[in-house]
Amino acid sequence: MKIGLIKEGKKPADKRVSFTPSQLATLAEKYEGQLSFFVESSQIRCYTDLEYQEAGIKVVDDISFCDLLMGIKEVPIEHLIDNKTYLFFSHTIKKQSHNRNLLQAILEKNITLMDYELLKNQNGVRTVAFxxxxxxxxxxxxxxxxxxxxxxxxxxxxxxxxxxxxxxxxxxxxxxxxxxxxxxxxxxxxxxxxxxxxxxxxxxxxxxxxxxxxxxxxxxxxxxxxxxxxxxxxxxxxxxxxxxxxxxxxxxxxxxxxxxxxxxxxxxxxxxxxxxxxxxxxxxxxxxxxxxxxxxxxxxxxxxxxxxxxxxxxxxxxxxxxxxxxxxxxxxxxxxxxxxxxxxxxxLPRDASEEFGAQLTAHFIPELLHEKSPVLDKATITKDGDLTIEFIYLKDFVDEKENLEKDNEEY
Missing domain, CATH: 3.40.50.720 (NAD(P)-binding Rossmann-like Domain)
Incomplete structure (x- = not known):
């Protein structure tokens, strides 16, 4: 599996990232032959392209060849790549009206969407958060x-x-x-x-x-x-x-x-x-x-x-x-x-990213290696061009045009 860290496109720009250079280097060594990691070039990220390159991670201008694309904030609709799997804070599960168009576009583009907010352990407690x-x-x-x-x-x-x-x-x-x-x-x-x-x-x-x-x-x-x-x-x-x-x-x-x-x-x-x-x-x-x-x-x-x-x-x-x-x-x-x-x-993007990456290393990355992962299934909002069973309640939100009150965003 090829995993890519995407450049943040939402304005104002967010400097955080899912993994630090040293964390990616450790993961690449530990899961050699199973997972490979790439970073989309960015001038705003709290860790520079050079820091990733010095850690042995490839920095690329085109990330579209990757299987899983990981960001932090919502991906602008014009940046979404059809038929890909994404993981980011989508701010859609509470029917946040400002992201209705985003969820509609994700469905139209046949994107599999996972959300950090939904990654939870067996007790229903969130495992990754800022x-x-x-x-x-x-x-x-x-x-x-x-x-x-x-x-x-x-x-x-x-x-x-x-x-x-x-x-x-x-x-x-x-x-x-x-x-x-x-x-x-x-x-x-x-x-x-x-x-x-x-x-x-x-x-x-x-x-x-x-x-x-x-x-x-x-x-x-x-x-x-x-x-x-x-x-x-x-x-x-x-x-x-x-x-x-x-x-x-x-x-x-x-x-x-x-x-x-x-x-x-x-x-x-x-x-x-x-x-x-x-x-x-x-x-x-x-x-x-x-x-x-x-x-x-x-x-x-x-x-x-x-x-x-x-x-x-x-x-x-x-x-x-x-x-x-x-x-x-x-x-x-x-x-x-x-x-x-x-x-x-x-x-404080460097500190926040380091702790977040450690949480992902412990709780998310191992799930990718399972042939079937209930954890990832429950964190998946859309798949095959449709809402998953757990999030079918969003269908009216996607289809209707009423104005819904903006809800709290996840850090």
Whole structure:
């Protein structure tokens, strides 16, 4: 099998890659005679063509001879090659309307599409993801935003740092007053957030103490779904019911917004679930949040002030508390500053790619050698010009023309 790493074509360009040069060299040696690897020439990738060539990997201008084509972000329709097998984050399985045309084209071109988001172990747990790096960069950017807003310190932008080690050195500049930071989520993304907050020396405290106690140092608390969602009928919480029927619940997050300075939203959100707060709530004098880092990046989702995604080049916009209008970043001291970059890991692309490639090496590559792989079957959305059985629910989405709300993208 010939495996090719494609050049990223989506704009803005993503610098990440599925495998580093050294990882491909190791794989080529280990699976000699079974798998061979090629890299499409790219000027934007975080690892240069020369680095791959020095590792003994062939760099080519035409990748169309390969059997499996691997990318990171969605492949532009005009770049798709008929009758090939692709693996990338397609952002289609939640009926994301902005990628309807992409899925239609994949079916028309008889492409077999696999999605990283669907690679899972026997327990249904995802085996490859960039979540930790979204959390690391998202937390760093939240501190950068607070530094810019307050004028207390000035960090280098994350994408200007060469690697994770430089990020650590930059964090030494952070000098915080006794503020409170609330973090939603307990998964990979939230754990990445905690890494950064712990490195800065911000103490983690229990939710009940966070709400009622004064601290003479900066602190943070981590919230799971049961901490800020309750059943409408009786105020209770049942995890299985919440995941299956989130519309039966309401948010009681406001009590945290009233004592916190920074919100880092790192929890997956179902569009049926309640929002953390309502837009009208930010008018209240009790609403204390001044910086929101929305790592989830759901437009008008769990964080209603996320009117749009921001970009690495223009990372922050402000929201006026009274008019709800968007302002330029840090345009008003009383406004709320929103950081909502939707491709955070690409700010540290070398580190993120190395960890991602290690996950693929352990969990994906061995599956390619099996004559029949249930893991890959379950990760396959389209095959032979049609949707696979597991994703037949997308048929109406492909066929119909209704406007569907854009859902959260995977990092």
């Amino acid at each position: 979540g930790r790096w979204a959390g690391i960069v998202g937390a760093y950017n939240s501190l950068w935003t607070y530094g810019q807003k307050s004028g207390l310190f000035d960090l280098k932008r994350a994408f200007d740092c060469f690697d994770r080690e430089e990020i650590k050195r930059e964090l030494h500049k952070v000098q915080l007053p006794p503020i409170k930071i609330v973090v939603t989520g307990t998964g990979r993304v939230a754990k990445g957030v905690m890494e950064v907050l712990d490195e800065v020396g911000i103490r983690s405290v229990l939710q009940k103490d966070f709400l009622v106690q004064y601290f003479d140092e900066p602190v943070y608390t981590i919230l799971c779904g049961s901490d800020y969602n309750r059943r409408k009928t009786d105020g209770g919480f049942d995890k299985e019911e919440f995941y299956n029927s989130p519309e039966k619940y309401e948010s009681h997050f406001l009590k945290y917004a009233e004592v916190s300075d920074i919100l880092i939203a790192a929890a997956y959100w179902d569009h049926r679930a309640p929002k953390l707060f309502q837009l009208e709530d930010i008018r209240s004098e009790d609403f204390s949040l001044s910086v929101i880092a929305d790592i989830t990046c759901d437009i008008n989702g769990s964080v209603p002030t996320t009117f749009r995604v921001s970009t690495i080049a223009d990372p922050v916009f402000d929201v006026d508390r009274n008019t709800f209008r968007e302002l330029s970043a840090f345009g008003k001291q009383t406004s709320i500053s929103i950081m909502a970059i939707d491709n955070l890991p690409t700010e």
